[in-house]
Amino acid sequence: MAWNVCEVVPIFFTFFITFVMSMDPPTIQPFNFPPNVELGSQGRLVCGLQKGTLPVNFLWKKNDKEISFSRDSIQLIHHESFLVLEIREIAVSDIANYTCIARNSAGEDSYVAQLLVKAPPFWKEQPKDTEAVHGQSASLHCGIGGYPRPKITWKKAYGTQSKDFLVVHNEYKKTILENGTLVIDSLKEADEGVYTCEAENGVGEGIQATVRLSVHAPPTVTSVKRRTSAKRGETAVIECEITGEQPLLVSWEKDGTKLTMPFTRFETYEEANGKGVKATLLISNVQRRDQGNYLCSVQNDYGSVKDVTALTVQEPPESPSDVKVISVNSRSAQVIWGAPSGISTSIKQFVIMFWKNSKVSGKLHQVSLTSTETSTLLRDLQPGNEYTVQLLAENDVGRGDPSDPVTFETKEEEPEAPPVDVEVEAADSHTLQISWKPPPTDTWNGQLKGYHVGYKVEGSASQLAYETVIKTNLREEKTLLRNLRPSTRYSVAVNAFNSAGDGPASEEIVTSTLNGDPPQSPEVKVKNVSQTSVTIMWSPRVNSDASVEQYVLEYVDTDQNKQEFHAPGSHKEYCIEGLESGQRYSIRVAAYNMFGRGDFSPSLVVITEGNARVPGYEPIVHETPFYFRLYFVIPVVASVTVILCVIVVAWACLKRAHYIEGRKAQLYVSYQQRLTYVPPSEISRDSRAVDAAYDIPWDVPNGGGSMGRDRSSYVKLKQGQNYV
Incomplete structure (x- = not known):
């Protein structure tokens, strides 16, 4: 008979539950x-x-x-x-x-x-001698075990011989805890002495232990004048009487600064008495700068204490107190203060001084105010600038010291002027290079955060598109506008901004992108290496925008000495001669067409055959490592080059497709109106830097011809001018 699973499972669980229910728990x-x-x-x-x-x-x-x-x-x-x-x-x-x-x-x-086991008393924690400080609490431990629980009794010795003891009971300041610990609060000298802990429980003999409690006295100032005064030129006397356990160490501070003796015009001495020390500070020929709070600081091994005496010198008034700047706006700020304290004669007037903080010393402004005024409004301030303000009080004796400087910053307003020297140049068929200088500093009205570069197709009804450029500390700012249409005229304007908003924009400059791009970097290989020469060969990567007109070959030796050679566009190899044997050289090649020089190829590292010569030493023969030998260098470089070629060709094809799609009319730009530049941050186009943008061609040493011009023939587009 076949069993159905659906029938078996319920039967099994029924049996299991019945079995468990039939069991009795223990x-x-x-x-x-x-x-x-x-x-x-x-x-x-x-x-x-x-x-x-x-x-x-x-x-x-x-x-x-x-x-x-x-x-x-x-x-x-x-x-x-x-x-x-x-x-x-x-x-x-x-x-x-x-x-x-x-x-x-x-x-x-x-x-x-x-x-439970009957056991005589035994020590869990043996009592120990204890030291404590006057006014604090002390705990005398008496950890005892045993069964039945032992009865614990504390006793204190009295008399000179410490042989007679009195039982200590739970009372004011004294508490015996359940674990046998005796706690004494608010210690005094009378609490010092010998204590005995006894324990018994009727099983065996009891036990006891004797300990000593020592109470030490921290220093205490018993007499000090809170305030004292002296006239200018007299001697000021500040006294401080202290009690406490010797030795007592006394030091003096003025307004938080420790006075280290010997100190000019300052003298200290201490006179011991029965319970402590009387400390005295003498200040001869008192000056106004001696006025302040003098701190008498005393310490011993068991604590420390401080007390202050305020010395007033009858001199010109102190500086105004609590100087604050409130209600700061972009061009005004309100200053408030409190009257100075401890003056010998009434104040005649206050003088407020303020100036602008800048790299160049700001002009100092002074305004006299009546003695009853406690606030004033500073006017005609410049927005977004930092200012410093100080106040001083004047009486019949003279002017007092100025208050501590208070710094504040006025609120920012939008910049008042546009950037200057704006220049726009075509970098390639899809990129414009924009450079400018910041507006005059006194028109910033705050700290410049950056710039907005607006651009649009010339004549377009659409609004300007903007790119944000964060401000740097360079004298000239630069940026690139990318992904533009080739052979298209664009209107460009730049404005600065700060935290308050945007300033006015510069005049729009109209510039056209190029109708072609410089060639891509060639694929370079090493053909031959000898002791004094290296022959390289290259294959151009075709752009189809314009044919290659010439090549520039650059090599750098171990000492970072750089050399360049130029070759016509029809050449595909070059032999570098006059090299040193056994030396390391880094070689790269770039191509030119009518639109400028393209990127350099990846550097090839080659070591000439032979041994390196060191002056004064005989040559040492070393076998060239295999990873520097030609049969290894060429395949590795070739593999890397193939990978780079695939990436570059794919990029070029995509770029070409966008170029053809957006191209509506053919635009030819004169080679001599081309300025190639990419800022240093554009690492992928390092060969387009200004210093290496155009070289003297191989066949025109004096800079003639379509490729023969130096940097003096560059045409830059200036702000406020149109070019066709």
């Missing part, structure tokens, strides 16, 4: 240790079942932790219905709560028995 028979157990005796606990279905698993725990049977005196005796815990020689460490746990498939049960 119930443990109560057990206990015998009474009056003593140390060294034997203890036994039997954890047995009162009822429950077998099999049953038993487990013993001591103080809720599974028992570790590291002692030979502890053993377990197993049986299927009970478990015996046997301790042969009971020790102090065995005093604990013992729990038996029984489990079966239906549940579990547990039972706890406490093992």
